[in-house]
Amino acid sequence: MSKQGFCAQSLLEWYDHNRRDLPWRAKKDEKPNPYYVLLSEIMLQQTQVATVIPYFYRFIEHFPTINILANADRDMVMSLWTGLGYYSRARNLHRCAQEIMRKNGEVPDTVKELKALSGVGNYTAAAIASIAYNVPVVPIDGNVERLTARLFTIDAELPKAKKYLDEKAGHLNDDLIAKQRAGDFSQALFDVGATICKPKKPSCLSCPLSRQCLGYKKGIAETLPRKVVKSSRPVRYGIAFFIQDREGRILFRKRPVKGLLGGTLELPGTQWDLKPISLDNAKESVGVKGLFEDKGCIKHVFTHFVLKLRLYKRIEKIDLSFRDRDELWYSFDDIQFLPFSSLMKKLVQLGFD
Numbered sequence: 001m002s003k004q005g006f007c008a009q010s011l012l013e014w015y016d017h018n019r020r021d022l023p024w025r026a027k028k029d030e031k032p033n034p035y036y037v038l039l040s041e042i043m044l045q046q047t048q049v050a051t052v053i054p055y056f057y058r059f060i061e062h063f064p065t066i067n068i069l070a071n072a073d074r075d076m077v078m079s080l081w082t083g084l085g086y087y088s089r090a091r092n093l094h095r096c097a098q099e100i101m102r103k104n105g106e107v108p109d110t111v112k113e114l115k116a117l118s119g120v121g122n123y124t125a126a127a128i129a130s131i132a133y134n135v136p137v138v139p140i141d142g143n144v145e146r147l148t149a150r151l152f153t154i155d156a157e158l159p160k161a162k163k164y165l166d167e168k169a170g171h172l173n174d175d176l177i178a179k180q181r182a183g184d185f186s187q188a189l190f191d192v193g194a195t196i197c198k199p200k201k202p203s204c205l206s207c208p209l210s211r212q213c214l215g216y217k218k219g220i221a222e223t224l225p226r227k228v229v230k231s232s233r234p235v236r237y238g239i240a241f242f243i244q245d246r247e248g249r250i251l252f253r254k255r256p257v258k259g260l261l262g263g264t265l266e267l268p269g270t271q272w273d274l275k276p277i278s279l280d281n282a283k284e285s286v287g288v289k290g291l292f293e294d295k296g297c298i299k300h301v302f303t304h305f306v307l308k309l310r311l312y313k314r315i316e317k318i319d320l321s322f323r324d325r326d327e328l329w330y331s332f333d334d335i336q337f338l339p340f341s342s343l344m345k346k347l348v349q350l351g352f353d
Contacts, residue, residue: 007212008178008185014208015188020195022049023056025187032183034107034132035066041127042093042119046086046303049194055084067105070097078263078339087262087341092119109133130186136179139186140169143193148172149225150197150215157226165225197221235306239282240269242295242313242351249329250348260302264339265328267347272307279312291315295350300343309343311350 019025024040026032039059043052058080063069069077074094081090095118100107107128108114114125127139138144145162148154148169154161172178178185196203204216215221243251252265270282283289292312300307330338335348 008173008175010208010211011188011192012177012181012184015184015191018191018195019187020049020191023053023060032132034109034128036060037128037132038066038096038107039093041124041131042089042096043084045089045124047084051084055081066097066107067101069094070101074263075339076337079337082264082340082345083342085342087264087339088258089119091257091263096120107132109135111135111137127186131183134182136173136182138170138173138189140166141190141193143197144169144172144189146199146225147189147193147197147209150202150221151209151213153214153218153220153224155220155224155226157228159228161225233301233304233306234274235308236272236274237276238270238272238307238309239277239279239286240267240309240311240347241282241286241288241292242267242311242347243288244314245329247331249331250351252328252330254328261341261343264341264344265330266341266344267311267351269309272305272309276308282312288314295353298343298346298350300346307343309347311347313351 022040024033024036036056040052040056043055043059059069062076062080063072072094074091077094078087078090081087084090099117108117109129109132111125111129114120114128115122120128123139123141126135126137127141129135130137130139145158145165148165149161152168154165154168156164158165172189173182173185192207192209196207197209200222202221204210204213204221207213207216210216213221215224241251245251251268253268255261255264255266257263268286268288270277270285277285279292283292292314295311295313297308297310300309332348332352335345340348
């Protein structure tokens, strides 16, 4: 039993019988593959497990080792990432693999060294260190914060309570057995948080920690942690143009490497602003001429705003000039091999409908 009244034994006993079977996890009595752990943890940043699984399989099929990933073409990495979102993660993953190969080819085994890699922050470094190398550190994500708030009835609002929550969570592994089985302990916390101690309707009666949980005993578990009510997402508007040449190829341009959807290909279009733009102003802004057919509007939800993007398809033969932009023409069949966001794939499909 730790000083703060948390017993790791019951959690680990539950985990031994209920652990999730995930493709990056080592089987019982097998050593974890540090590359698999690193890859999965970067993919899991702000993304649910069910969404990540097919992408993980896709990556290890094309890049079975970190050396192969490091030497891969970046556009191929971006292409295989398409649809997973937060594209800076793909660029960072590629750089991270190259950084590892430049050093000694081994995924680092300390939190400090891991944090020095591109795209690896405090949580990801702790998760990789504990799972891959059994380093006794608690990776603190939203699941662990929620579990901690309920265990100790910490009712201060997030994000103000985050520092205190993280301090409490960092001592969950005070028990010797938690330190001896650091990787299992971290994954047990993740599994309880994901399958039992859920944000809504937690399954408290099935929880291995219910006897220790003050939130459950007081009947307020589901209300914790308390969060400041977020305002609704603002709406942004834009226009995109679907333009083909005589051979049916589509005109694209590449987004800047830094920023939203960085490094991916997109249809030429306007900036995304808080006010709608007219077609004439959009054509002048982008540098296109001719007659266009209105193909409709796509709504796409990003983390911080909602985008309403209207698509116009050029009717006549090509007569356009771009201002200081390289012209990139690709066929529909090329798209599966190139770095396209799911948003752009939806727009291209709309252009063909």
